Amino acid sequence: MANLQIPDALLVKNYVEGNESALSTLIKRHESKIYGFIYSKIADKDISNDIFQDTFIKVIKTLKSNSYNEEGKFLPWVMRISHNLIVDHYRKTKKMPMYRETEEFSIFSIMSDDTLTIENKMIVDQVEVDLKKLIEELPNDQKEVLVMRMYQDMSFKEISEVTGVSINTALGRMRYALMNIRKIIEKHQIILTN
Amino acid sequence: MAKIYSKKAAVTTNLKPNKEVVSFILSYSQALTVVKINEKSFEIIAN
Numbered sequence: 001m002a003n004l005q006i007p008d009a010l011l012v013k014n015y016v017e018g019n020e021s022a023l024s025t026l027i028k029r030h031e032s033k034i035y036g037f038i039y040s041k042i043a044d045k046d047i048s049n050d051i052f053q054d055t056f057i058k059v060i061k062t063l064k065s066n067s068y069n070e071e072g073k074f075l076p077w078v079m080r081i082s083h084n085l086i087v088d089h090y091r092k093t094k095k096m097p098m099y100r101e102t103e104e105f106s107i108f109s110i111m112s113d114d115t116l117t118i119e120n121k122m123i124v125d126q127v128e129v130d131l132k133k134l135i136e137e138l139p140n141d142q143k144e145v146l147v148m149r150m151y152q153d154m155s156f157k158e159i160s161e162v163t164g165v166s167i168n169t170a171l172g173r174m175r176y177a178l179m180n181i182r183k184i185i186e187k188h189q190i191i192l193t194n
Numbered sequence: 195m196a197k198i199y200s201k202k203a204a205v206t207t208n209l210k211p212n213k214e215v216v217s218f219i220l221s222y223s224q225a226l227t228v229v230k231i232n233e234k235s236f237e238i239i240a241n
Contacts, residue, residue: 031210064223064228066230
């Protein structure tokens with residue numbers, strides 16, 4: 001089937017000429033790219049929504065005042081606006097007080113490095129691999145619930161809908177899954193720690 | 195407190211803004227008129 005898509009440039013032109021539905025099409029076409037871009041930098045849904053909204057308010061104002069210079073680059077232009085708003089957001093929220101190092105006060109008393117050392121990172125990865133092996137040992141019904149809950153971040157309500165069992169059954173399976181994993185860990189004296 | 199060892203799977207869900215946000219943007223666009231007079235622009239928002 002031929003892909004008949006009105007180009008962005010034409011939609012922008014229609015919008016500037018007063019066709020409001022062109023904006024709706026543009027938003028629908030690019031919302032996930034733009035929102036995804038913002039969310040990748042902000043990692044907070046509410047703030048990302050705010051920035052997405054502010055981005056389009058700027059877009060609308062620019063288009064309505066005929067200040068937009070069409071060069072066939074609508075999406076990069078919108079991304080640029082959202083990028084600038086993200087920078088503004090960080091400027092506003094991450095204003096750090098300045099500390100000066102003195103004899104009594106060392107800058108390292110307030111600074112810390114939270115990143116894991118290479119050794120700790122290897123341990124974490126190893127624990128992850130061990131845990132996956134343990135999960136594989138579980139009966140299928142328990143494994144299914146545990147994976148959905150812990151790895152796919154689904155709620156018990158969603159799990160019960162997907163698996164076709166009641167919420168209580170799903171909760172029970174999760175409980176047995178954890179008990180069984182603990183049993184295997186104790187039995188084989190596996191150490192999961194970092 | 196229990197320690198969580200599992201990592202979240204890389205989420206590949208299609209991220210989208212709230213419907214309310216999109217609806218606000220569209221209503222804002224309908225309400226806004228920008229008038230330019232002598233190099234000055236005025237924003238008029240209809241209720």
